[in-house]
Amino acid sequence: MIHRLRSFFQSNNFSHQALAILNNNRDLLHLDYDHISDIGCLPEVGITIQKYLALRDYEIAIVNDPYCGGSHLNALNLVSSLEFEGERLYFVKKMEFRPYLNICQSIEEEGLKIPPTPIYTSGTLNTAIIEAIADSPKSPDNFSAFLQREVHYFVQWLKRFEANYEIWQINFSKRNLENYFKDCQSKMCRLISEVPQVDVQISKNFDSGEQFELHFQLLEENIKANFNKSSPGKRFFTTQNAAQGAVVAGVVSALNTNIPINLGTLSCFDIEIPQGCFVSAVYPQPVFLGWVSLLPFISQSIQEKILENNKLSSVAGHALDDNLIDIKFASGKHFYDQIPGGSAGSDQFSGEPGIFVWRKNRLQASIEDLERHFPLVIESNFIRHGSGGSGIFPGGEGIHRTYLLLETAEVSWLINPGKHIAHGAKGGNEGIAPQMMLIKDGKKVQNFKASGSIQLNKGDKIHILSGGGGGFGHKSTQNL
Amino acid sequence: MKIATKIALSVGQAFAEICLDFGNQETKYERIYLPKTPLGPYLKELRAKEIINASTPIVLCTDWAKNCIQQRTGTELALLVTAGFEKWPYLRQPDNKSHFQQSPKRVDTILSDDYIFGIEERVNSAGQIIKPVNIKELEFLHQKFQLLGLQNIAIGFLNSSIEPKNLKICQSFFTEKSYNVITPDNFSDNYNEVARWWSSVLNTYICETYKDQYQSIFSDFKNINISSNQGYSSIDKLNYLSTSLGKLKSLEALSHNKSPILHFGMEEFLLVLPKENRKIWQSEFGPVALQSPEFQKVQVQPNQIIDFQRWDFAELTNSYQNLELGPVYWGRSMKITVLDILYALDKLKSVDILYNLRNANAHGRYKDLFYTLMEHKSFDLEETNSYFYDLMLNQIASDIVFYCQEQKQIKISGPLASAFFPELQTKLKRFDLELCLNFEFSECAMLIGAQNDSPAT
Numbered sequence: 047m048i049h050r051l052r053s054f055f056q057s058n059n060f061s062h063q064a065l066a067i068l069n070n071n072r073d074l075l076h077l078d079y080d081h082i083s084d085i086g087c088l089p090e091v092g093i094t095i096q097k098y099l100a101l102r103d104y105e106i107a108i109v110n111d112p113y114c115g116g117s118h119l120n121a122l123n124l125v126s127s128l129e130f131e132g133e134r135l136y137f138v139k140k141m142e143f144r145p146y147l148n149i150c151q152s153i154e155e156e157g158l159k160i161p162p163t164p165i166y167t168s169g170t171l172n173t174a175i176i177e178a179i180a181d182s183p184k185s186p187d188n189f190s191a192f193l194q195r196e197v198h199y200f201v202q203w204l205k206r207f208e209a210n211y212e213i214w215q216i217n218f219s220k221r222n223l224e225n226y227f228k229d230c231q232s233k234m235c236r237l238i239s240e241v242p243q244v245d246v247q248i249s250k251n252f253d254s255g256e257q258f259e260l261h262f263q264l265l266e267e268n269i270k271a272n273f274n275k276s277s278p279g280k281r282f283f284t285t286q287n288a289a290q291g292a293v294v295a296g297v298v299s300a301l302n303t304n305i306p307i308n309l310g311t312l313s314c315f316d317i318e319i320p321q322g323c324f325v326s327a328v329y330p331q332p333v334f335l336g337w338v339s340l341l342p343f344i345s346q347s348i349q350e351k352i353l354e355n356n357k358l359s360s361v362a363g364h365a366l367d368d369n370l371i372d373i374k375f376a377s378g379k380h381f382y383d384q385i386p387g388g389s390a391g392s393d394q395f396s397g398e399p400g401i402f403v404w405r406k407n408r409l410q411a412s413i414e415d416l417e418r419h420f421p422l423v424i425e426s427n428f429i430r431h432g433s434g435g436s437g438i439f440p441g442g443e444g445i446h447r448t449y450l451l452l453e454t455a456e457v458s459w460l461i462n463p464g465k466h467i468a469h470g471a472k473g474g475n476e477g478i479a480p481q482m483m484l485i486k487d488g489k490k491v492q493n494f495k496a497s498g499s500i501q502l503n504k505g506d507k508i509h510i511l512s513g514g515g516g517g518f519g520h521k522s523t524q525n526l
Numbered sequence: 527m528k529i530a531t532k533i534a535l536s537v538g539q540a541f542a543e544i545c546l547d548f549g550n551q552e553t554k555y556e557r558i559y560l561p562k563t564p565l566g567p568y569l570k571e572l573r574a575k576e577i578i579n580a581s582t583p584i585v586l587c588t589d590w591a592k593n594c595i596q597q598r599t600g601t602e603l604a605l606l607v608t609a610g611f612e613k614w615p616y617l618r619q620p621d622n623k624s625h626f627q628q629s630p631k632r633v634d635t636i637l638s639d640d641y642i643f644g645i646e647e648r649v650n651s652a653g654q655i656i657k658p659v660n661i662k663e664l665e666f667l668h669q670k671f672q673l674l675g676l677q678n679i680a681i682g683f684l685n686s687s688i689e690p691k692n693l694k695i696c697q698s699f700f701t702e703k704s705y706n707v708i709t710p711d712n713f714s715d716n717y718n719e720v721a722r723w724w725s726s727v728l729n730t731y732i733c734e735t736y737k738d739q740y741q742s743i744f745s746d747f748k749n750i751n752i753s754s755n756q757g758y759s760s761i762d763k764l765n766y767l768s769t770s771l772g773k774l775k776s777l778e779a780l781s782h783n784k785s786p787i788l789h790f791g792m793e794e795f796l797l798v799l800p801k802e803n804r805k806i807w808q809s810e811f812g813p814v815a816l817q818s819p820e821f822q823k824v825q826v827q828p829n830q831i832i833d834f835q836r837w838d839f840a841e842l843t844n845s846y847q848n849l850e851l852g853p854v855y856w857g858r859s860m861k862i863t864v865l866d867i868l869y870a871l872d873k874l875k876s877v878d879i880l881y882n883l884r885n886a887n888a889h890g891r892y893k894d895l896f897y898t899l900m901e902h903k904s905f906d907l908e909e910t911n912s913y914f915y916d917l918m919l920n921q922i923a924s925d926i927v928f929y930c931q932e933q934k935q936i937k938i939s940g941p942l943a944s945a946f947f948p949e950l951q952t953k954l955k956r957f958d959l960e961l962c963l964n965f966e967f968s969e970c971a972m973l974i975g976a977q978n979d980s981p982a983t
Contacts, residue, residue, distance in 0.1 A: 049841070053917055057825065057924040082626075202931065209927040213953050214920050299626035345626070353628060361628050392629045399617065401630055406623045412718035413611065414685055417651035426610030427617070445617070448610075 048229045051222070052306060054214045058207055064140040068092040069133060069218065073227070077307040079295075082341045082404050083117035084140060085307060086291025090115030091123045092138045098162045101127040101136070104204060106166035106197055111159050112285050113329045118337045119157035120145040120186055122193075124200050126166075130211055133218040137204065141196045143186035144382045145334065147372035147458045149497045152330040158184040166197055187380055230310030235267040237301050238314060242355045248347045253465055253496075254281035256324050258340075262293075262348055264355075269297055271348075272318045279324025282464070284336030289325040290317045292341040295404065296348025300356075339368040339464045342404045353392075354471070361392040362441060362516030363468035364403045369480045369512045372458040373422070373451070381420045385510050386410075388434045388442025391474055391518035397442030399429050400512060421453040430478075430511050437474025437517025444480065444512035451506050458499035461510070465496070468513060473520025483509040528552075530578050534973035536773055537565060537588040540849035541792040541879070544568075545970035546577065555967040557792070557879045557941070561850050566743045573746070583749045585973045587772020589793075590739050591732045595809075598636060600731035603678040604671060605637055606696060607723070609644030611684065615727070618720045620812050633810055636731050641676065643667060645683070645696065653689040664699045671705070680730040681709045682723030706733060710815055717815035721806055725815040729767050736766045771807075771818050774798055776973050778819040780962055781937055786930045788824070788922070789968065790940035792880070793849055795824040795922070797929055822929055825921040828942065829853070832862045832914065833899070840899050840910075842917065854892045857885025862899065866892055867914045870907075873945035877966075880941075915949075922946065923953040934958055939968035 055076040064080040066088035074089040094114045099107050110122045120143040127136050148156050165172050180190040244264040251257055259275035271293045305311055319326045327333055346364055353361045365387025373381040389397040413424045425448040434441035461482045468477035484491040485507035532547040542565055546554045558568055572578045594600050619632040648657040679700050686693040693709055700707045708730040710722035744750050777798045781787045787798040799820040807816040829847040832840050851858055853865040874880045893907060938947055939962040951959045964971040
């Protein structure tokens with residue numbers, strides 16, 4: 047039954063989107079993740095919904111509030127439930143809207159916060175609630191149409207799950223699940239025991255004043271992460287759940303495993319995050335900046351520390367993907383883009399140019415599609431040559447993307463707010479930091495702050511240059 | 527000896543399915559294993575026996591294009607793109623991560639970085655030419671191509687589907703200089719640049735290999751038809767890629783566009799769905815502008831490898847065995863595949879060609895290999911075989927439930943259908959499963975029109 051359960055969950059993936067399955071004991075049975083934050087947030091959403099709503103079969107609720115488990119306000123979660131021979135399961139599916147880049151002091155300013163709200167009962171959408179959400183000026187673009195489509199797909203998927211349950215003759219009894227979790231736990235323990243132990247303090251001073259401290263231990267059969275000495279936040283905040291997910295993502299990536307994420311595997315993690323520090327945000331602290339910049343930093347730091355200690359495999363630093371641009375055109379159209387940095391060189395491979403390291407299944411939008419929908423021209427999409435750190439295995443190059451505006455617009459940006467530079471390893475050089483330049487009224491303007499906004503005219507250009515990954519190995523030792 | 531009025535061939539990587547039509551509804555079906563009986567000599571023998579002659583119409587669908595891409599045996603080519611986007615085809619490559627990785631990698635392309643050239647041209651999304659093509663730049667490239675010995679050119683300019691003038695100038699220039707130029711301009715404007723570029727790149731990449739294969743086998747024949755996405759068309763349409771969809775088109779016709787077809791072929795298991803043709807073919811490189819029937823590769827494939835993967839138990843992997851090497855039961859491979867499980871369970875008795883390919887000592891080797899795979903833990907081989915068979919059935923049934931939820935009737939075809947049919951019927955009680963007429967030769971039967979007056983159109 048253990049293998050059957052694993053294969054059953056694998057056969058039911060939601061077209062590679064993020065989805066969590068929990069039982070009414072609030073145990074995580076299965077998780078398909080897309081972003082780091084999904085690992086900690088989706089299960090928490092399922093738990094919160096169970097606390098507040100008694101969902102019946104095929105009823106659907108929506109929630110995005112990061113203080114109810116959500117990751118950030120433009121990642122909305124649909125939750126539904128089905129009962130199988132007395133065992134009720136809860137399904138959490140993420141749907142992601144195009145974010146607004148809104149650097150602010152409070153979550154209320156970041157966007158529309160939706161608490162757990164039923165939106166689909168007895169096969170009907172609650173249009174009054176959906177319209178009320180859609181009418182809000184902070185509502186995501188195309189909210190209503192996108193939501194209706196996602197609800198339709200979700201219901202179809204639930205029906206398939208139910209049919210597959212009969213085909214596979216699965217049993218979700220507590221005893222069966224306990225055995226499954228135990229099996230996954232023992233496999234995770236074995237994976238952990240195969241790599242050298244790690245006991246390290248990870249520290250970083252953020253320019254905005256936060257002190258990041260993480261005592262990370264990879265012991266014989268479990269992982270301990272303690273954020274006790276981290277300071278309260280000033281600018282960067284993330285919720286406990288999201289930070290927990292980032293720790294798990296860092297470990298999973300370093301172990302290079304596709305082990306199922308469930309209660310069994312997660313029981314190998316002992317993560318301590320004190321109240322009041324900036325990785326444990328409290329209402330009304332904003333979370334978007336932390337989601338963009340802090341979570342990848344946590345995952346990456348952990349990945350590097352594990353690999354640094356492991357003689358079989360080693361990797362330099364990846365450039366982060368926190369290069370965001372948000373354009374509000376005079377015509378009301380809203381454009382958002384995120385430009386990935388280069389990945390790290392490792393002891394086996396050169397880094398990849400411009401790739402989302404901490405996201406799965408992320409293709410960049412087609413140039414023609416963007417130009418068709420927004421009043422802009424993408425003038426070029428170069429490799430930023432020389433941005434990857436040199437080494438035997440050089441770091442991946444960043445991207446240099448140029449936008450020509452065809453309409454007056456307010457342009458906001460967020461470029462490397464954590465001042466992160468991808469470091470080199472074993473003698474390899476560090477990557478070059480991200481950068482932004484403008485051509486405003488024909489004149490070049492540069493040296494911008496990490497975030498801000500500016501009014502630009504038709505004909506002005508924006509250059510975003512993402513960072514390069516760190517190089518691995520000193521070139522002169524290549525032939526030794 | 528009667529002379530066939532038509533011959534249909536469905537040629538895969540290792541097997542070919544043949545149908546000879548003698549008129550008056552008299553047909554003869556055959557299947558050959560290509561490493562033992564290559565297609566050229568086989569056809570020559572048919573000619574020698576006067577079963578076919580030089581003007582017998584041949585209806586053909588082949589996996590040559592697909593194999594050429596999979597095995598990376600295509601020709602070197604230059605890709606001309608709008609300047610500033612030379613790396614864009616690579617940056618748009620999927621990375622296929624199943625989990626977060628130490629060193630994420632994109633799928634390798636078939637393009638060499640050194641052979642992608644940016645042309646100073648630009649058309650905007652409204653179809654206005656912002657930068658016209660400069661002939662001097664093309665002259666310079668012509669010199670360069672001569673030095674590099676490049677003969678094949680693919681072109682992919684931004685927004686060329688809205689205003690193709692720049693693209694046409696470039697195409698004419700290089701065509702006049704005797705290059706083989708393939709552009710995506712014969713496709714509708716519904717595709718984005720990535721899908722269009724890949725269609726011209728892949729067509730250019732496979733063209734030489736395709737022509738070589740074609741000429742070496744059919745040099746003696748006159749009336750050759752090539753199955754393509756447009757039905758049957760001639761090879762000079764330069765749409766080689768679409769020839770790999772002939773099998774799908776044939777299967778689609780089998781359903782009369784009404785019910786899904788679950789096809790258990792010798793080399794792949796496919797679910798062909800009765801929907802409007804989709805405009806994008808999802809390849810390993812991402813979307814390709816190629817009108818294709820709606821289909822899904824089933825989660826279980828005949829050459830899928832079973833491996834250990836750190837789970838204390840062997841399972842179906844995402845890797846596939848080369849069919850020329852075959853399963854363990856053929857005596858050369860050391861990798862257990864789905865076909866081996868079917869051999870071990872005696873499910874292939876009725877498929878003569880597979881049954882005859884068995885090696886005498888195969889079962890013993892299979893047993894030893896499994897024993898090694900299970901790291902010498904105690905296990906019951908029969909139980910394990912049954913477990914895998916049940917797993918396969920569940921996964922195939924899951925696919926049917928997933929993609930055919932709204933359907934009632936499912937047609938089953940293909941030579942390996944008998945290995946799954948009765949058990950699937952039990953699993954999928956909600957559906958009416960029906961074996962197609964001539965199900966064992968369904969790829970070919972439809973190509974020749976044995977069940978339909980107007981096949982694959």
